[in-house]
Amino acid sequence: MVITLNVSVSGQGLWAFTDKVSAAVAQAGYDEGLCTLFIQHTSASLLIQENYDPSAQRDLEAWFNRLVPERDRLYTHTLEGDDDMPAHIKAALTATSISIPILDGQLALGTWQGIYLWEHRNGAQQRRVIVHIGA
Secondary structure, rough: EEEEEEEOOOOOOOEEEEHHHHHHHHOOOOEEEEEEEEEEEOOEEHHHHHHHHHHHHHHHHHHHHOOOOOOOOOOOOOOOOOOHHHHHHHHHHHHHHEEEEEEEEEOOOOOOOEEEEOOOOOOOOOEEEEEEEEE
């Protein structure tokens, strides 16, 4: 089963969408299998991260923004704004696809794990994530 999820975001940050993926897994009806997600963009990424304490997400975002700052004089790809090249670098350093086992009809995520779209651009975006669910 393959579906496309549309994830709306209002700017940079980690956007949880575990519920959408869980619903797709339930709809697929597999007792065991694998759920693979792929984001069709070059300035956003996918991440499994702590979903309990939001400070972990804020710290991760702050660390990445310090590592890859906007307006670096080395950037030449700036047509779409100050956040464009940093977004591409952040996406290159993270993941564009992730796979999660399905056990007993559910995602085999740990207690504090959630699935996030990590938006690296400043503005609102409509992102597409392809979800493949199979045995």
